[in-house]
Amino acid sequence: MTKIKSVRTRVWNWTGPTVPPTGNFCTNASDALWMKGDAMASFRFHQWLTCEVETEDGTIGIGNAALAPTVVKQAIDDWYAPLVVGEDPFDYAYLWEKMYRRTHAWGRKGIGMTAISAIDIAIWDLMGKLTGKPVFKLLGGRTKEKIPVYYSKLYAGPVESMQAEAEEAMKHGYTGFKSRFGYGPKDGMAGMRENLKRVEALREVIGYDNDLMLECYMGWNLDYAKRMLPKLAKYEPRWLEEPVIADDVAGYAELNAMNIVPISGGEHEFSVIGCAELINRKAVSVLQYDTNRVGGITAAQKINAIAEAAQIPVIPHAGQMHNYHLTMANTNCPISEYFPVFDVEVGNELFYYIFEGDPEAVDGFLQLDDDKPGLGITISDKHLANFEIVE
Ligand SMILES: O=C(O)[C@H](O)[C@H](O)[C@@H](O)CO
Numbered sequence: 133m134t135k136i137k138s139v140r141t142r143v144w145n146w147t148g149p150t151v152p153p154t155g156n157f158c159t160n161a162s163d164a165l166w167m168k169g170d171a172m173a174s175f176r177f178h179q180w181l182t183c184e185v186e187t188e189d190g191t192i193g194i195g196n197a198a199l200a201p202t203v204v205k206q207a208i209d210d211w212y213a214p215l216v217v218g219e220d221p222f223d224y225a226y227l228w229e230k231m232y233r234r235t236h237a238w239g240r241k242g243i244g245m246t247a248i249s250a251i252d253i254a255i256w257d258l259m260g261k262l263t264g265k266p267v268f269k270l271l272g273g274r275t276k277e278k279i280p281v282y283y284s285k286l287y288a289g290p291v292e293s294m295q296a297e298a299e300e301a302m303k304h305g306y307t308g309f310k311s312r313f314g315y316g317p318k319d320g321m322a323g324m325r326e327n328l329k330r331v332e333a334l335r336e337v338i339g340y341d342n343d344l345m346l347e348c349y350m351g352w353n354l355d356y357a358k359r360m361l362p363k364l365a366k367y368e369p370r371w372l373e374e375p376v377i378a379d380d381v382a383g384y385a386e387l388n389a390m391n392i393v394p395i396s397g398g399e400h401e402f403s404v405i406g407c408a409e410l411i412n413r414k415a416v417s418v419l420q421y422d423t424n425r426v427g428g429i430t431a432a433q434k435i436n437a438i439a440e441a442a443q444i445p446v447i448p449h450a451g452q453m454h455n456y457h458l459t460m461a462n463t464n465c466p467i468s469e470y471f472p473v474f475d476v477e478v479g480n481e482l483f484y485y486i487f488e489g490d491p492e493a494v495d496g497f498l499q500l501d502d503d504k505p506g507l508g509i510t511i512s513d514k515h516l517a518n519f520e521i522v523e
């Protein structure tokens with residue numbers, strides 16, 4: 133048995149070229165504020181955290197976090213790393229509880245649970261490498277020949293450019309497409325019409341034999357969503373995502389109970405109990421935790437069991453290997469989100485510039501390798517010139 137010897141955290145700041153997103157490309161929680169300018173102008177994921185857990189025999193497991201990397205790094209360095217050094221990585225359930233309970237006063241959600249996630253993902257990568265098995269083979273094995281993925285971009289912009297993007301994506305074999313709304317409560321009825329115009333335009337391109345998912349990114353509220361749902365029904369969205377802020381679980385449940393459009397959410401929920409509440413209160417018809425926020429693979433797999441018992445499908449936020457392995461290992465995880473490989477824009481695509489090994493979608497599917505131990509990713513040296521790395 134080899135013990136954990138060290139935890140190395142690094143913050144990767146992208147300093148390379150970026151594509152400026154169109155203004156107002158997605159509604160968001162800040163839209164409710166009285167503020168000047170475009171709230172999404174500051175919405176960038178141009179930083180990422182890598183977390184490498186090394187054992188005494190020199191094996192290194194790789195974890196990561198996208199939320200607040202500099203703060204999560206400090207939390208790991210100061211609080212969480214000391215809790216796992218000297219421990220056996222295969223005692224991962226005990227280590228998860230140790231990290232969760234020793235910081236329970238402040239770490240149950242947000243930064244603390246993101247830090248736990250990064251370390252836990254690294255531990256699962258480590259266990260895969262130490263056993264010579266891909267992580268999905270440690271979770272339940274292959275439940276799919278390949279993973280169906282949905283195309284996730286279509287940021288709100290001019291109707292013609294959204295239609296052109298959807299047309300291009302159609303050529304790559306996707307059968308699911310997620311777009312972002314650009315308008316919300318502050319834009320009134322005129323904004324509603326702009327939103328509906330774009331949904332109609334996308335349906336004209338992709339037709340009705342493909343899935344269309346609609347993303348609000350917490351930018352609406354209960355009143356606006358209740359008014360919009362009947363107007364959206366005829367476009368048959370597969371789901372309406374994060375219509376209200378993450379704390380408005382009652383609002384989620386009311387919208388989902390209207391049974392007009394399935395409501396999805398969870399990418400801003402944390403821990404097993406946090407997701408169990410969304411399920412038990414019937415707040416979502418599709419649960420979308422992100423493994424690098426919710427508590428890592430240990431927590432995500434427990435949540436998958438609770439969701440399966442309630443027959444709520446789990447389609448994790450973001451794609452990326454820490455989520456793909458769970459989707460491969462669970463029949464109740466039918467498809468994956470997939471950010472197409474793009475020049476760095478909002479930052480959802482930054483993962484591709486830090487890591488190697490993330491599979492590219494082919495004809496709307498992606499594949500995992502039965503013989504690649506761990507998560508199957510390495511830290512890339514291909515784009516180092518475009519990063520400032522903080523140890
Ligand atoms: O579901 C998603 O992909 C997220 O909400 C996105 O990361 C974000 O880009 C908002 O569109």
Ligand SMILES: [Mg+2]
Pocket residue numbers: 347349373374399449
């Ligand atoms: Mg989302």
